[in-house]
Amino acid sequence: MRLISRPVLCNYYVTYRCNASCAFCDIWERPSPYITLDNVRQNLIHLKKLGVKVIDFTGGEPLLHRQMPEMLRLAKEAGFITTLTTNALLYPKYAEQLRGQIDMLHFSLDSPDKEAHDKSRGVACFDFVMRSIQIAKELGEKPDILFTVFAENIAQIERVYREITLPNGLVLMLNPVFEYNTVATNGNLSPEDLKILRKWGKKKYVYLNDAFVQLRLDGGNHIDKPVCKAGSATVVISPENKLILPCYHLGLEEFQIENNLYELYHSAPVQRLVALEGKHAKCEGCAINCYMQPSFAVNVNKYFWLALPSTMRYNYWKGTWRKLKW
Ligand code: SF4
Ligand code: SF4
Numbered sequence: 001m002r003l004i005s006r007p008v009l010c011n012y013y014v015t016y017r018c019n020a021s022c023a024f025c026d027i028w029e030r031p032s033p034y035i036t037l038d039n040v041r042q043n044l045i046h047l048k049k050l051g052v053k054v055i056d057f058t059g060g061e062p063l064l065h066r067q068m069p070e071m072l073r074l075a076k077e078a079g080f081i082t083t084l085t086t087n088a089l090l091y092p093k094y095a096e097q098l099r100g101q102i103d104m105l106h107f108s109l110d111s112p113d114k115e116a117h118d119k120s121r122g123v124a125c126f127d128f129v130m131r132s133i134q135i136a137k138e139l140g141e142k143p144d145i146l147f148t149v150f151a152e153n154i155a156q157i158e159r160v161y162r163e164i165t166l167p168n169g170l171v172l173m174l175n176p177v178f179e180y181n182t183v184a185t186n187g188n189l190s191p192e193d194l195k196i197l198r199k200w201g202k203k204k205y206v207y208l209n210d211a212f213v214q215l216r217l218d219g220g221n222h223i224d225k226p227v228c229k230a231g232s233a234t235v236v237i238s239p240e241n242k243l244i245l246p247c248y249h250l251g252l253e254e255f256q257i258e259n260n261l262y263e264l265y266h267s268a269p270v271q272r273l274v275a276l277e278g279k280h281a282k283c284e285g286c287a288i289n290c291y292m293q294p295s296f297a298v299n300v301n302k303y304f305w306l307a308l309p310s311t312m313r314y315n316y317w318k319g320t321w322r323k324l325k326w
Contacts, residue, residue: 001299001300001301002298002299002300003297003298003299003300003304004233004297004298005232005298006050006051006052006232007050007051007052007232007233007234007235007265007294008051008052008053008054008233008234008294008297008298009052009053009054009055009056009233009234009235009293009294010047010052010054010055010056010234010235010236010237011056011058011234011235011236011237011248011290012035012040012043012055012056012057012058012237013035013058013059013060013236013237013238013239013248014034014035014057014058014059014060014062014064014065014068014071014239015032015033015034015035015059015060015061015062015064015065015239016028016030016031016032016059016060016239017032017034017059017060017061017064018059018060018061018064018087019061019064019087019089019090019123020061020087020089020121020122020123020125021121021122021123022120022121022122023120023122024120024148024150024177027059027060028060032060032239033239033240034064034065034239035065035071035237035239035241036241037067037070037071037074039241039257040071040074040075041074042259042261043237043241043257043261044074044075044078044080045078046259046260046261046262046265047080047235047261048078048079048080049262050235050261050262050265052080052235053080053081054080054081054082054083055075055080055081055082055083056083056084056085056290057071057072057075057082057083057084058084058085060239061086061087061089061090062084062085062086063084063086063089063090063091063093063094064090068084068094068098069094069097069098069101072084072098072101072102073101076100076101081103081104081320082101082102082103082104083102083103083104083105083106084102084104084105084106085106085107085108085146086105086106086107086108086132087107087108087121087123087125087128087129088107088108088125088128088129088131088132089123089125089128091107091128091132091135091136092128092131092132092135095132095135095136095139095141096139099139099140099141100141102141103320104144104318104320105136105141105142105143105144106143106144106145106146106173107129107132107133107136107143107144107145107146108121108129108146108148109126109129109145109146109147109160109164110147110148110150110153110156111126111153111156111160112156112159112160112163112164113126113156114126114127116153116156117129120153129145130164133145133164133168133170137168137169142170142318143170144170144171144172144173144207145160145164145165145170145171145172145173146173146175147160147172147173147174147175148175148176148177149174149175149176149177149189149193149197150177150189151188151189151190151193154189154193154196154197157172157174157200160172161200161203161206165205166205169205170205171205171206171207171314171317171318172205172206172207173207173208174197174200174201174206174207174208175289176189176194176197176212176213176216176287176289177189178286178287178288178289179287189216191217194213194216194217197213198210198213201213201310205317207310207313207314208310209289209293209296209306209307209310209311210306210307210309210310211292211296211302211303211304211306211307212287212289212292212293214302214303214306215227215287215292215303216287219285220284220285220286220287221278221283221284221285221286221287221292222284222285223278223279223280223281223283223284226277226278226279226283227278227292227295227296227299227301227303228246228247228277228278228283228286228291228292228295229277229278229291229294229295229298229299230246230247230250230277230278230291230294230295231245231246231247231273231274231275231276231277232274232277232298233291233294233295233297233298234247234291234294235261235265236248237257237261238254240254240256241256241257242254242255242256242257243255243257243261243264243265243270245270245273245274246273246274246276246277246278246280247277247288247290247291248290249288249291250280250282250283252273252280253269253273255267255269255270278295293307297311
């Protein structure tokens with residue numbers, strides 16, 4: 001049963017550029033411009049009209065965009081919930097300006113060891129994450145640690161939890177790795193790994209969306225009965241100011257936005273693609289977290305109920321549950 005029929009999330013790609021080169025990601029290889037402040041200003045009005053509640057400013061590395069603080073401010077002033085994930089290389093530089101503008105601020109960290117983390121990210125960012133945690137805390141921010149879980153680093157969760165997140169009073173978000181296109185993630189999670197993850201998900205100050213685990217056990221999205229609602233639950237905007245359908249990863253079609261996002265989203269060609277969400281051949285087995293999370297939030301099925309407790313716990317810990325009213 002569909003609970004919310006409008007899009008709830010905007011994945012706003014501010015640039016595909018990145019100052020890291022993670023082995024499990026290919027986005028940094030793409031040439032890319034940066035979004036403009038004028039386009040953001042216009043699109044936010046249309047996103048509001050569409051009913052979107054959350055703006056995820058993403059990339060690439062979103063903090064490479066020098067006007068990021070201003071864009072976040074615009075989104076906050078318009079009443080959106082804002083979220084941003086960073087590798088932390090530029091956080092110390094912009095922390096003061098970003099203060100109070102990001103509701104869900106995530107620092108990526110995949111290992112308690114400097115050498116291992118820097119190797120997986122292709123650049124020395126471990127020390128920046130550690131420094132960013134201290135700076136954010138001093139500024140009264142409540143960042144989370146986003147840990148992407150592979151078969152090869154699952155045993156490292158314990159130390160990140162005990163040595164980094166617990167002592168700093170942070171939430172540890174476990175993000176099971178997903179495969180897409182031809183990117184080799186080198187660490188598909190086995191049923192045994194998923195069992196371990198589920199145990200971690202029960203610990204205090206650990207966030208794990210149990211629906212992500214179940215989806216993997218069920219073999220991901222199935223095109224004959226799709227759980228994916230990427231097209232109808234999210235709006236994806238590219239750095240070229242194009243509307244991408246049905247999701248960034250599949251990116252079947254792009255439509256130039258000319259200060260007409262609301263009308264464009266409701267146009268026949270876009271809605272034709274929305275109707276095919278999760279039904280393309282490449283959608284079989286998909287478990288891309290960024291689109292499954294909003295998909296689970298808008299449709300009442302077993303994944304909805306599995307996702308609900310972790311969402312409630314997270315917002316209780318963070319004191320943000322009031323913002324959840326959709
Ligand atoms: S930091 Fe993020 S965007 Fe950059 S290469 Fe790594 S995963 Fe990709
Ligand atoms: S199933 Fe995956 S690839 Fe297909 S539209 Fe949804 S998120 Fe994109």
